[in-house]
Amino acid sequence: MNRGSGINVGLMGLGVVGGGVASALLRDPSPVSARVGCPVNLRRTLVRDISRPRDVELPPGILTTNAEDILDDPDIDILVEVMGGSDPATDYFRRAISAGKHVVTANKEVMAKDGAELMSLARANRVSLLFEASVGGGIPIVGCLMNELAANDVYSIRTIINGTTNYILTRMAHQRTAFAEALAEAQGLGYAEADPTNDVEGIDAAYKLTVLATLAYGCRFRPEDVYRQGISALEPQDFRYAREFGYSIKSLAIADRDDGGVQLRVYPALVPEENMLANVNGVYNAAEVDGDLCGRVLFHGMGAGRGPTTSAVLGDLIETARMVRDDAVPGGPRELSRGLAVRPIDELHTRYYIRLEVADRAGVLAQIAKALGDCDISIASVLQKDAHAETQSAEIVIMTHPARESSVQQALLEISQLSPVRRVGNMIRIEE
């Protein structure tokens, strides 16, 4: 292929990140071209609405609403996709890869749902498929699992990979605000969408965890394999009690492995204050990989926003363009093969924080302790507060010793049926 005129990029999506990618490619001198050592041109950009005003100045004729203008253009070497959503992106990727185009994407949903198939397709077509921006923005965790840390048997990946929930939890912890108030504030600042479901219910984090686990364990996982619990049930007193016990509350996305298989889970957890993950605040993200050789490696940085996500997309684009420049073909990641079982959440074995609202009368704690004991759960510490004198109710907070999730669920069911127990306020898992 004659590279006299450089390498051509087709960009799909011109929102926050697409604008960042486009302006880096159009700047003179372009930081991308400078690093690749030959011109990397923005040839076409797919948008929904050509007439919409943009914050980046584009040469005439570059915008199109027709994906075929990119997919069918034989002069486009690399497809960069930053529009999001799995439909029609997955189909576009299949077509681009089959046509011999390299793909760079920020699309966690596509990679979580169909990443394994697309990686195989890319290998068969000897093109590259890179997706650093799909998880953790400025944190280079995807590439590191694929390459630098690839030799490790990974024990666990423990992450904070949703900036929106981490911002909300940080506000709830530091300003003692309620969930709804912190969410509204995050929406006002543009950190949360009008419909925040994807973020606060852990759907976004589950996509990202699926991508990371697939790379770390060399095995295909699906978003449905992730146990998922959102943050909307957390109440201000949970943060207060957590702090009294020396913990922060963080929404963690965790993959870990034992002889029985891999467990994937996204939920709010109590994290000891001395743990680095407890000190990841605001919209920051973090990932801790624990491997047999590398030990614990922690990454900390900004997980979203124009700059960090553009950094990840352009890093992949530069790597891909260098291959095109040298007529190189990618070596590709390992083939996904090892079949590992997904362990259900029932098999989780950890410590638990349990908050109960009870009638303030003698013997209540004994009844609760007995219900726990009957389910083989032993109590590590208890905190009792006369929270509401006027209703004669109290709050009991219990920290358990390590117990099995199925036992805890059973015990909570029984406890909720005890007559002095008004409500199970919350159950939060502890991740040491």
Next chain:
Amino acid sequence: MNRGSGINVGLMGLGVVGGGVASALLRDPSPVSARVGCPVNLRRTLVRDISRPRDVELPPGILTTNAEDILDDPDIDILVEVMGGSDPATDYFRRAISAGKHVVTANKEVMAKDGAELMSLARANRVSLLFEASVGGGIPIVGCLMNELAANDVYSIRTIINGTTNYILTRMAHQRTAFAEALAEAQGLGYAEADPTNDVEGIDAAYKLTVLATLAYGCRFRPEDVYRQGISALEPQDFRYAREFGYSIKSLAIADRDDGGVQLRVYPALVPEENMLANVNGVYNAAEVDGDLCGRVLFHGMGAGRGPTTSAVLGDLIETARMVRDDAVPGGPRELSRGLAVRPIDELHTRYYIRLEVADRAGVLAQIAKALGDCDISIASVLQKDAHAETQSAEIVIMTHPARESSVQQALLEISQLSPVRRVGNMIRIEE
């Protein structure tokens, strides 16, 4: 090339890391072969003394004391070097690359002194030269600067990249031991060599910083470009005073850039306790990259030892072997081109900690303050302690506002000549 019999590796060095690499290649099933998807064989291993007992069991005939058995063997695809030192390693690399072999190395000295030349040679020969293990062991900072973060204009890289000095400083800070004692302890644990010069004088860190800066700025730097100061002049009271002001003392290796060029420096510095780098303890390493797009990204992990360094070497080996498997050629990092000036330490502009031993009499502080003022240095805070009543001497600790290094050096010269000043105890730069 027929890959029926797999990919062949020649290993140079069978010490702590070499043993880790060899045992991973010889294990059945081998984690390397499993990840590459075809056999990756250890064909030959260069050692100094064949008869020495090893902690890894080797097949017969694999050991050699003759480098030619690796360099001249056309069936060896990849040279893995973990013996250290620039002579004869640099020469071996030139010969291996020219013969079309890929190279994986942990050699910071070679990469710092001749990395730019070797990278060019590798590109010209269309082979890969990877050196993740040369800096930061388990921390994947080298690959990230080359790829994932490549799009960024890097403002600064601030690192703790020598585990030995960080261990010593952590002991001095937490156990209040003197330097000599902490060093002896590190030697007893195998963290420091019998001759600790390379570590405690910052030579090792300067090599590593040279490698990182060359990648981050796309410009060739040399170890001589690094301003270097060791940790042996630190005294227990420096740690005490630092803590009183809210700082830790850490040996940092820093590259930063402004319009005047790049400044490279290795020295003990005061770091605010709330900064993540202040909380990197023991033999851990950390690196913080500040880029125009990614913002601040922090890496934290183990910097040395068999596991982490083997993790880095094997990660590079797997990446290289995947290329060999697919008959791929590497796209390679950017060509080094941009000529950036190296700014001398005289031009540093920061805050300073100055500790003086003075005669305990009236008017001393006024004289010192005047000397500082004459050099355009303003004082942010002062601490005066009657340290030695019997000798009628006191200690004065001054924290300055931002000042120029050359002015501070001039002021210290003048202050040291004031008659009540017995000694300039220490001057430590502050890195906020």
